[in-house]
Amino acid sequence: MDLSLGSEYDEFRIEVKDFLANNAHKAPKGNDLRGDTAKDWQKLLIENGYTARTIPKEFGGFGAEPDILKSRIIAEEFSNARVNTGLGGQGISMLVPTLLEMGTQEQKKQFIRPTIHGEMIWCQGYSEPGAGSDLASLTTSAVLEGDEWVVNGQKIWTSTAHIADWIFCLVRTEPDAPKHKGISFLLFDMKTPGIEIRPLVDMTGAANFNETFYTDVRVPKHQIVGERGQGWQVANAILGHERETLAPANTAQTRINALIELMKTDTADGERLIDNPVYRDRLMKVQGQVMAMRFNELRVLSARLNPGQDAGLSRMITKLEGTELRHELEGLAIDVMGEIGLAYEDNPHLRNSGSWQREYMYFLGLIIGGGTSQIQKNIISERGLDMPREPKIEKSR
Amino acid sequence: MQFGLSEEQILLQDNVKRFLNDNASLDHVRKYAEGESDANIWAGLSELGVAALLIPEEHGGIGMTPLDAAIVAECLGNNVAPGPFLGSAVMAPTALIASSGDHGELLGELAAGTHRVGIAFGEAIKRRNDAGIQVSNGVMNGTSLFAFDAVADSYLVADQNKHLYLVSASDTGLTRTVLTTVDKTRQTVELTYKDVAATCISTEVSVFETTLDIGRVMLAADTLGAAQDMLDQAVDYAKQREQFNRPIASFQAVKHMCAEMAASLEPCRSMVWFAAHALADLPDEARATACHTKAHLSEVGKAIAKTSTEVHGGMGFTDLVGLHYWFKRIGANRQWLGAPEHVRHEAAVLQGLVA
Numbered sequence A: 001m002d003l004s005l006g007s008e009y010d011e012f013r014i015e016v017k018d019f020l021a022n023n024a025h026k027a028p029k030g031n032d033l034r035g036d037t038a039k040d041w042q043k044l045l046i047e048n049g050y051t052a053r054t055i056p057k058e059f060g061g062f063g064a065e066p067d068i069l070k071s072r073i074i075a076e077e078f079s080n081a082r083v084n085t086g087l088g089g090q091g092i093s094m095l096v097p098t099l100l101e102m103g104t105q106e107q108k109k110q111f112i113r114p115t116i117h118g119e120m121i122w123c124q125g126y127s128e129p130g131a132g133s134d135l136a137s138l139t140t141s142a143v144l145e146g147d148e149w150v151v152n153g154q155k156i157w158t159s160t161a162h163i164a165d166w167i168f169c170l171v172r173t174e175p176d177a178p179k180h181k182g183i184s185f186l187l188f189d190m191k192t193p194g195i196e197i198r199p200l201v202d203m204t205g206a207a208n209f210n211e212t213f214y215t216d217v218r219v220p221k222h223q224i225v226g227e228r229g230q231g232w233q234v235a236n237a238i239l240g241h242e243r244e245t246l247a248p249a250n251t252a253q254t255r256i257n258a259l260i261e262l263m264k265t266d267t268a269d270g271e272r273l274i275d276n277p278v279y280r281d282r283l284m285k286v287q288g289q290v291m292a293m294r295f296n297e298l299r300v301l302s303a304r305l306n307p308g309q310d311a312g313l314s315r316m317i318t319k320l321e322g323t324e325l326r327h328e329l330e331g332l333a334i335d336v337m338g339e340i341g342l343a344y345e346d347n348p349h350l351r352n353s354g355s356w357q358r359e360y361m362y363f364l365g366l367i368i369g370g371g372t373s374q375i376q377k378n379i380i381s382e383r384g385l386d387m388p389r390e391p392k393i394e395k396s397r
Numbered sequence B: 001m002q003f004g005l006s007e008e009q010i011l012l013q014d015n016v017k018r019f020l021n022d023n024a025s026l027d028h029v030r031k032y033a034e035g036e037s038d039a040n041i042w043a044g045l046s047e048l049g050v051a052a053l054l055i056p057e058e059h060g061g062i063g064m065t066p067l068d069a070a071i072v073a074e075c076l077g078n079n080v081a082p083g084p085f086l087g088s089a090v091m092a093p094t095a096l097i098a099s100s101g102d103h104g105e106l107l108g109e110l111a112a113g114t115h116r117v118g119i120a121f122g123e124a125i126k127r128r129n130d131a132g133i134q135v136s137n138g139v140m141n142g143t144s145l146f147a148f149d150a151v152a153d154s155y156l157v158a159d160q161n162k163h164l165y166l167v168s169a170s171d172t173g174l175t176r177t178v179l180t181t182v183d184k185t186r187q188t189v190e191l192t193y194k195d196v197a198a199t200c201i202s203t204e205v206s207v208f209e210t211t212l213d214i215g216r217v218m219l220a221a222d223t224l225g226a227a228q229d230m231l232d233q234a235v236d237y238a239k240q241r242e243q244f245n246r247p248i249a250s251f252q253a254v255k256h257m258c259a260e261m262a263a264s265l266e267p268c269r270s271m272v273w274f275a276a277h278a279l280a281d282l283p284d285e286a287r288a289t290a291c292h293t294k295a296h297l298s299e300v301g302k303a304i305a306k307t308s309t310e311v312h313g314g315m316g317f318t319d320l321v322g323l324h325y326w327f328k329r330i331g332a333n334r335q336w337l338g339a340p341e342h343v344r345h346e347a348a349v350l351q352g353l354v355a
Helices: A007-026 A036-048 A068-080 A090-102 A105-116 A231-244 A249-265 A277-305 A318-336 A338-342 A352-368 A373-384 B007-023 B026-033 B039-047 B066-078 B085-098 B104-112 B205-240 B252-281 B283-311 B323-335 B340-350
Strands: A122-125 A141-145 A148-156 A166-172 A183-189 A195-200 A209-220 B117-120 B132-136 B139-148 B154-158 B164-168 B174-179 B188-202
Touching: A007 A036, A007 A068, A068 A249, A068 A277, A090 A105, A090 A122, A090 A166, A090 A231, A122 A209, A141 A166, A148 A166, A148 A183, A166 A231, A183 A209, A183 A231, A249 A277, A249 A318, A249 A352, A277 A318, A277 B252, A277 B283, A277 B340, A318 A338, A318 A352, A318 A373, A318 B252, A338 A352, A373 B252, B007 B039, B007 B066, B026 B323, B066 B085, B066 B205, B066 B252, B085 B104, B085 B117, B085 B154, B085 B188, B085 B205, B132 B188, B139 B154, B154 B188, B164 B205, B188 B205, B205 B252, B205 B283, B205 B323, B252 B283, B283 B323, B283 B340
Parallel strands: A122 A166, B117 B154
Antiparallel strands: A141 A148, A148 A209, A166 A183, A195 A209, B117 B139, B132 B139, B139 B188, B154 B164, B164 B188, B174 B188
8 A cells, every 4th residue: 555646746736736726727717619718728738747747749739648647636636726718518528539449530530620619519419319328229320322322311419419529439330240240430520411410408407418310411432530330439449438537536526525514504593504413414424425436436547557467446436426525525415504495596695606406417417428327237137246147038929 | 555355364264264253153152152261262363363462562562553453353253253342452552551540460461362351331321220330549449331351350330421440250249140142252241349349440531532542443343244144145155045946146136135245335334444544643534433433334334234134034033043143233333332312422522513
């Protein structure tokens, strides 16, 4: 057991702190993906290696060697300072790593630089009305006609489709192959004729999701990542990583600290909320759970740094435990506030900008999205505990 | 940065596991529960160095860390093994080393495994009804309830002021009454003191606290081991038990129960490691972390004890499978040295959240 990072990293942390002290005022507030402030901030972060850190210089990145600890220090310091960590979105978090791993040189050159600089916004076309947990049963088709794929079908949960420039999309190109082997990974412009977008308002009131419809959408043949029929492997090259990062313990820690502050400040019948023994016990219970997840994350990190170290099931359980925990934490804040816990949107009695209700619902969405809790339990029991799969039921027609 | 066990620690774990699998199988545990002595098990563990783990080399020990001790505690919990590890190898040495007195001789005997110390801390944690201890001029009167690791040569007693005393089991004024509890893998007694000679070990509250903290982390580690074994047993049972012409492990209802156990238990391992590490290396975090770890492991352990029993169906409820030894061990660990609500309150106090 050695929790010290070493002097190289202590110095790096000071560098990051200095950068934040001198530049944090330039950071955008909120989530505007299109604004100039956001783009300028992104550029500054890339130049200093605080985002797009390991993306090669020739594709517009900072070009550093991968260093898990430095990435973690950056994440920690930005989180502690509550400063925007640069542009996110599925183009940057999902497509860019996919292209780096599976894309052609031309694709990398064409797409990575504008994507990481916020000039090209992407949406992800994976789920369909009939293909949710069983994603590989998707039916949106692409048929090759001459030099073009002709895409027909429907996608759902297409985040940011309404503002996206391009989409990366899973389509069925080999209808006669087994379901996992008939899928291809296409990239195309969202301005292509034949695409219709309908916003899907979620329970938080936001419309980040969309339903998208594709009718004879013509896509140049070369806009495929990987080979025909390899789309499932292309998509899965980074899907596991996405799951691990959905509910980081770092953020849970920030939230529990905010809840403690709230409970020390807010009063009921003149008594601080934290002085109520029932509320306090619930708070401590959740704090203990957050603590356990923080140490679990340290173990995951350590196993990445020290190949050969046994990480047990520590990675496999983070999505399930992390999202459920956040939902519980946010819900606890609502409970202790009584009626004030109901406040939303423009209510003058909001606490922490109304984030408790918003996150409470948002994390219910994350419990479902990215592989539901039930799918996670299947994965844990089958891959982690070596329990058998449920036998397939023959379809009765 | 390395968060995990060293090669030496994995070796220690393997050695203790191997010994316990040979010498503290369920058959042995049953015999112990029916009254057989645990002397052989403790002698064997002492030969492996388990009794000497935390004692400095100058007193015949091997001077290892609380994390090493937690590894052993986890192994003991795994096998629901009897033996005075918590009292004699962890809490008594910790108190003696933390105190300012010279206890070289006793530490030497503890390291050799030839002296056993029971723990009577109940009065300092939360005094119940009729109990309570008075000490004046080295003479102790009163009662301690639920002293554990009770087959002992002496007892480490904490009074309501959190002062620590050592009393000899052979003192004629000391009466030991065995208290039956659900957990038959470790003995519990009520101690009545009538003009008993009490050697003061320390009147510093910090010595009591250091001893309590490590005790709590070890109970959490014991629960970790016991809960892991209950999960493993449930998964194994589900794979071999067939109903409706298929192993019940192929039913999603059963798989999800097992996945929930695994998902809640996995972070507990990291938590116990960190808590044990903090005792030696992170004094600012150690106390609250020990409280949280004790409470969290108690909650997760309780849920796993229930769920694993359910996965075993009717067999889980019987004495045939013996699963109840694990269920009860986890239950006892939960109550000793502060039940969850109690230690969570302490965690809040330690963070200054409440007076």
